[in-house]
Amino acid sequence: MPELPEVETVRRGIAPAVRGRCITDVIVRERRFRHPLAADFAERLRGRTIAAVRRRGKYLVLELGDEALIIHLGMSGILSLSPQPPLAKHAHVGLLLDDSRYLIYTDPRRFGCLLLTASPAVNHPRLRSLGPEPLLAAFTAKRLQQSLAAKSVPIKTALMDGRVVAGIGNIYASEALFAAGIHPQTAAGRLSGKRLARLVTAIKTVLRRAIRAGGSSMRDFVDGDGKPGYFQTQWTVYGRNELPCVCCTAFIRRCRQSGRATYYCPKCQT
DNA sequence: CTGGTCACCTGGAAGC
DNA sequence: TGCTTCCAGGTGACCA
Numbered sequence: 001m002p003e004l005p006e007v008e009t010v011r012r013g014i015a016p017a018v019r020g021r022c023i024t025d026v027i028v029r030e031r032r033f034r035h036p037l038a039a040d041f042a043e044r045l046r047g048r049t050i051a052a053v054r055r056r057g058k059y060l061v062l063e064l065g066d067e068a069l070i071i072h073l074g075m076s077g078i079l080s081l082s083p084q085p086p087l088a089k090h091a092h093v094g095l096l097l098d099d100s101r102y103l104i105y106t107d108p109r110r111f112g113c114l115l116l117t118a119s120p121a122v123n124h125p126r127l128r129s130l131g132p133e134p135l136l137a138a139f140t141a142k143r144l145q146q147s148l149a150a151k152s153v154p155i156k157t158a159l160m161d162g163r164v165v166a167g168i169g170n171i172y173a174s175e176a177l178f179a180a181g182i183h184p185q186t187a188a189g190r191l192s193g194k195r196l197a198r199l200v201t202a203i204k205t206v207l208r209r210a211i212r213a214g215g216s217s218m219r220d221f222v223d224g225d226g227k228p229g230y231f232q233t234q235w236t237v238y239g240r241n242e243l244p245c246v247c248c249t250a251f252i253r254r255c256r257q258s259g260r261a262t263y264y265c266p267k268c269q270t
Numbered sequence: 271c272t273g274g275t276c277a278c279c280t281g282g283a284a285g286c
Numbered sequence: 287t288g289c290t291t292c293c294a295g296g297t298g299a300c301c302a
Contacts, residue, residue, distance in 0.1 A: 072296080111297070
């Protein structure tokens with residue numbers, strides 16, 4: 001599930017509950033993730049206080065004073081709060097907080113990771129190489145044009161490259177290009193400034209709307225019974241292969257780009 | 271450097 | 287019912 005809007009929704013969901021809380025115990029049931037859990041993971045976390053929960057792209061960062069815990073949810077990761085310790089299948093790590101609740105990391109596919117690093121976490125190689133936050137003012141058409149100059153990769157592939165812009169994954173790449181009327185196979189470096197301006201606006205609009213939609217169903221997975229409870233966002237093109245376009249009479253098409261499914265309207269997107 | 275492919279995992283859905 | 291195949295929201299290593 002987690003692209004930027006989903007990660008931001010998780011952040012907003014857990015932040016009020018964990019901010020200022022001390023981690024009194026750590027339960028580790030699985031260490032094999034995208035990057036293996038540090039050998040001293042539990043010891044380094046015990047006794048620390050969570051000062052803040054931030055987000056950078058698709059990464060969550062728990063600020064712990066002179067250390068930080070970077071969390072990536074991969075394809076199937078979930079953070080939830082529960083009065084119970086992590087017992088469910090795929091509930092791999094639990095942080096016991098000083099209000100007797102557990103912050104639980106669940107991830108069936110284990111593509112995610114939990115990385116302990118020295119603060120500030122932005123110095124971590126994974127975060128340092130990230131491009132601009134798409135919802136901040138610094139993400140402009142001019143900035144995008146500079147990073148795409150002379151690139152021959154399709155614009156859809158470029159949008160999913162975290163070095164170009166942070167947090168956009170397979171769904172929102174398709175959604176933003178549809179909103180901007182840009183064909184996903186267009187060479188990134190060939191887009192005019194005007195079209196890039198439209199794309200930047202579309203990215204911000206699509207992401208903001210998704211965050212709003214997620215926020216309304218936040219209670220489903222925060223503070224609940226530990227079940228994921230993905231929010232049902234309504235995609236405009238994603239997953240709508242052979243269904244009618246919401247804007248015209250054409251039918252949505254699916255193609256494959258860099259191994260990932262792309263959805264687009266052959267008439268609206270040129 | 272660039273761009274493309276595949277591997278890492280589990281589970282759900284569709285096909286036979 | 288049960289087996290097989292395909293597919294999934296993300297990286298990151300490797301190769302030409």
